[in-house]
Amino acid sequence: MNKETLQQSMYDLIVETSTNLPKDVRRAIRSAKERENAGTRAAMSLDTISNNVKMADDNVSPICQDTGLPTFKIKTPVGVNQLEIKDAIYAAMVQATKDGKLRPNSVDSLTGANSGDNLGLGTPVIKFEQWEKDYVDARLILKGGGCENKNIQYSLPCELEGLGRAGRDLDGIRKCVMHSVYQAQGQGCSAGFIGVGIGGDRSSGYDLAKAQLFRSVDDVNPNEDLRKLEEYVMNNANELGIGTMGFGGETTLLGCKVGVMNRIPASFFVSVAYNCWAFRRLGVKLSEDGGIDEWFYQEGDKIDLTEGSQAELETAAADSGEKPNVVVLEAPITEEKIRELKVGDVVQINGRMYTGRDAIHKHLSDNDAPVDLDGQIIYHCGPVMLKDDEGNWHVKAAGPTTSIREEPYQGDIMKRFGIRAVIGKGGMGPKTLAALKEHGGVYLNAIGGAAQYYADCIKGVDGVDLMQFGIPEAMWHLNVEGFTAVVTMDSHGNSLHEEVDKSSLEKLAQFKEPVFK
Ligand SMILES: O=C(O)C[C@H](O)C(=O)O
Numbered sequence: 001m002n003k004e005t006l007q008q009s010m011y012d013l014i015v016e017t018s019t020n021l022p023k024d025v026r027r028a029i030r031s032a033k034e035r036e037n038a039g040t041r042a043a044m045s046l047d048t049i050s051n052n053v054k055m056a057d058d059n060v061s062p063i064c065q066d067t068g069l070p071t072f073k074i075k076t077p078v079g080v081n082q083l084e085i086k087d088a089i090y091a092a093m094v095q096a097t098k099d100g101k102l103r104p105n106s107v108d109s110l111t112g113a114n115s116g117d118n119l120g121l122g123t124p125v126i127k128f129e130q131w132e133k134d135y136v137d138a139r140l141i142l143k144g145g146g147c148e149n150k151n152i153q154y155s156l157p158c159e160l161e162g163l164g165r166a167g168r169d170l171d172g173i174r175k176c177v178m179h180s181v182y183q184a185q186g187q188g189c190s191a192g193f194i195g196v197g198i199g200g201d202r203s204s205g206y207d208l209a210k211a212q213l214f215r216s217v218d219d220v221n222p223n224e225d226l227r228k229l230e231e232y233v234m235n236n237a238n239e240l241g242i243g244t245m246g247f248g249g250e251t252t253l254l255g256c257k258v259g260v261m262n263r264i265p266a267s268f269f270v271s272v273a274y275n276c277w278a279f280r281r282l283g284v285k286l287s288e289d290g291g292i293d294e295w296f297y298q299e300g301d302k303i304d305l306t307e308g309s310q311a312e313l314e315t316a317a318a319d320s321g322e323k324p325n326v327v328v329l330e331a332p333i334t335e336e337k338i339r340e341l342k343v344g345d346v347v348q349i350n351g352r353m354y355t356g357r358d359a360i361h362k363h364l365s366d367n368d369a370p371v372d373l374d375g376q377i378i379y380h381c382g383p384v385m386l387k388d389d390e391g392n393w394h395v396k397a398a399g400p401t402t403s404i405r406e407e408p409y410q411g412d413i414m415k416r417f418g419i420r421a422v423i424g425k426g427g428m429g430p431k432t433l434a435a436l437k438e439h440g441g442v443y444l445n446a447i448g449g450a451a452q453y454y455a456d457c458i459k460g461v462d463g464v465d466l467m468q469f470g471i472p473e474a475m476w477h478l479n480v481e482g483f484t485a486v487v488t489m490d491s492h493g494n495s496l497h498e499e500v501d502k503s504s505l506e507k508l509a510q511f512k513e514p515v516f517k
């Protein structure tokens with residue numbers, strides 16, 4: 001293989017995977033849109049997602065700011081030099097990061113230092129396999145952290161909330177899979193796709209689950225039992241009513257793929273890999289010189305998800321009289337203003353917000369803030385940033401991150417610094433809800449994965465603090481215009497997340513009776 005050609009192919013694979021949602025995934029999202037009633041919160045969220053996918057296409061920019069853990073699966077004929085392919089991937093990763101197509105995402109687990117170029121111990125993941133065919137098949141998945149954190153592994157038999165005993169049979173497996181969708185709620189940026197691995201040990205079970213994510217969304221399982229299970233889950237998981245982003249709605253799951261392998265007598269694992277709607281995985285068939293011969297997952301027409309949707313939504317919203325209350329917010333915000341907000345209100349933010357995620361929250365819990373946060377807004381976000389030749393920073397992608405990770409700190413920090421609003425996704429827990437009530441604060445939910453959509457609302461980067469934490473974790477001072485989010489936790493003790501969790505658990509309990517005997 002030609003070194004330059006191979007490197008260019010790996011670069012194209014990375015850039016396309018990060019910026020161009022595969023056609024099979026687009027088809028699944030389009031069907032979800034057709035099921036949602038226009039004018040609802042779920043339909044509006046899907047509309048934002050659709051716009052975001054289109055913007056990523058047009059700008060050749062990351063669909064979501066989270067590059068995730070880039071994982072390559074490569075099949076090579078006997079005799080192909082795998083080390084050359086590895087080197088080409090490393091070089092392409094570095095270049096794609098420099099070009100703002102990937103966020104620097106490789107972090108030293110002990111020191112927290114970001115390597116800056118996406119290379120490091122264990123990153124990217126590259127898995128090779130030999131096969132009898134005479135060409136190289138190279139596939140890549142960029143699976144984000146928020147959905148990765150919602151993966152779950154069951155050891156059968158077990159007791160499941162809502163569903164009771166899950167035994168060592170197909171029906172027990174069915175219960176685990178239904179439960180896995182419930183426990184993810186909206187935190188993995190639902191509606192999601194799941195890969196399920198039955199059997200193996202703790203690590204090979206998860207590998208099998210993740211391997212299912214490389215199947216095309218619209219394929220049919222050749223194993224009749226598994227085909228039935230996949231069909232059952234697709235037909236029933238959407239009854240849980242978790243919906244897009246956990247806002248409630250008709251579509252909670254966009255795809256379910258199940259694989260099976262043998263186990264040992266004492267172990268029976270069911271492993272579930274959860275992938276967000278921003279299901280970024282593509283593949284290529286390489287020619288002998290290392291060029292791209294064919295793209296995978298790209299059969300059929302290219303779908304523009306935005307077609308027709310905006311006008312329909314506006315008409316439907318006007319007809320139903322369901323237009324939400326839209327409130328404009330600009331920091332510094334008073335307690336009085338915050339207490340006027342109720343769950344379901346839509347806010348449009350102008351002016352200043354500060355990013356702050358895991359490292360900042362830990363830092364603020366035992367240090368002073370680098371800026372005055374009184375009346376301010378914190379955005380749980382780790383953006384993709386690029387510096388130009390004059391030293392100015394530009395936002396390349398900036399969607400919200402999963403807020404629940406900040407649950408141990410959030411309430412205390414809001415009270416201590418006078419923060420009035422936090423923006424994130426997936427919602428927060430009882431400790432934060434109590435602090436919002438006591439102090440006068442709100443939690444605002446932005447649409448997870450809509451990194452282009454929000455980047456477009458950011459009109460300038462006015463400064464940055466705590467850069468030692470690396471680009472995703474630093475405190476960026478952003479100037480925004482028309483940044484839209486929904487109030488999902490207010491200062492009166494109401495939480496949409498708590499409500500959806502409760503109602504979906506009740507619905508889950510309806511699937512308790514045996515189905516596969
Ligand atoms: O790291 C991020 O930017 C987001 C992450 O993928 C998440 O879903 O929380």
Ligand code: SF4
Nearest residue numbers: 064144146189276449
């Ligand atoms: S923010 Fe949401 S869409 Fe992006 S990687 Fe995380 S889970 Fe996926």
